Amino acid sequence: MSRWRTLCAWFAASAALVLSACGSETGSGGDLTEDEVTALVEALTTAGVPLGADQFLLAPLLTGAELGTIGDYDAIGAQVDYTVVNGAQEGSFRWVGVTGWSGFDAGAGTVTSAVGALYAFPADGFPAAFDETIANGDVVAWSYQASPATNYYPGETGTFAMSSASFGAPADCPEIPELGHGVEVTECRVSFGTMQGSLGFSANRVSGTGPESFALPEAAYDLPATRLVITIDFTGAATGRRAR
Numbered sequence: 194m195s196r197w198r199t200l201c202a203w204f205a206a207s208a209a210l211v212l213s214a215c216g217s218e219t220g221s222g223g224d225l226t227e228d229e230v231t232a233l234v235e236a237l238t239t240a241g242v243p244l245g246a247d248q249f250l251l252a253p254l255l256t257g258a259e260l261g262t263i264g265d266y267d268a269i270g271a272q273v274d275y276t277v278v279n280g281a282q283e284g285s286f287r288w289v290g291v292t293g294w295s296g297f298d299a300g301a302g303t304v305t306s307a308v309g310a311l312y313a314f315p316a317d318g319f320p321a322a323f324d325e326t327i328a329n330g331d332v333v334a335w336s337y338q339a340s341p342a343t344n345y346y347p348g349e350t351g352t353f354a355m356s357s358a359s360f361g362a363p364a365d366c367p368e369i370p371e372l373g374h375g376v377e378v379t380e381c382r383v384s385f386g387t388m389q390g391s392l393g394f395s396a397n398r399v400s401g402t403g404p405e406s407f408a409l410p411e412a413a414y415d416l417p418a419t420r421l422v423i424t425i426d427f428t429g430a431a432t433g434r435r436a437r
């Protein structure tokens with residue numbers, strides 16, 4: 194997966210997390226307040242978890258949902274069709290992902306650990322199911338561990354599968370903010386549902402001073418999930434730069 198495509202995935206993932214984020218500081222299930230969701234996204238991005246883009250632009254789209262789990266982690270799922278337009282040029286990135294975390298402290302704005310995976314699919318339309326190996330290049334998996342130091346483990350071997358998914362009817366995203374600087378959200382549709390499948394992988398540490406390796410034993414998941422179709426037009430921003 195190219196660096197640009199990965200960046201687009203991380204950029205959109207923040208939106209998906211905020212859309213479906215929920216959970217409890219003291220255990221799985223329940224709903225977070227909007228402030229707690231903000232703290233969770235900030236905790237994950239500060240930790241270097243692949244969500245990217247700070248709060249992104251869709252924080253007003255917060256909605257509640259019960260958390261699922263992947264192993265010992267609270268978790269959510271997301272499916273994103275993200276299109277960038279710049280004049281006559283257009284590029285799309287489509288992915289299915291899961292994100293899990295543990296040890297979330299809203300007051301401190303921290304998590305002790307997190308895991309996740311993204312599967313990039315090339316075709317139009319969301320997949321009904323898939324079973325992909327991390328080694329094939331279309332899947333990115335990762336683990337972040339905060340103890341005894343900040344440690345990052347990109348997945349090297351393993352599988353990410355989705356056996357089924359079900360979503361309600363899509364609706365226009367509410368309260369899309371004005372981005373300004375010539376950047377405009379021209380399409381935003383969201384629906385909510387569930388994803389089922391499994392994730393398991395092994396990885397070696399690339400930063401930090403903790404254990405040299407990490408393994409997530411293959412674990413089944415049944416997660417609340419958000420499906421997001423969004424188009425962002427940067428044409429005006431490019432025009433403004435040329436005018437200067």
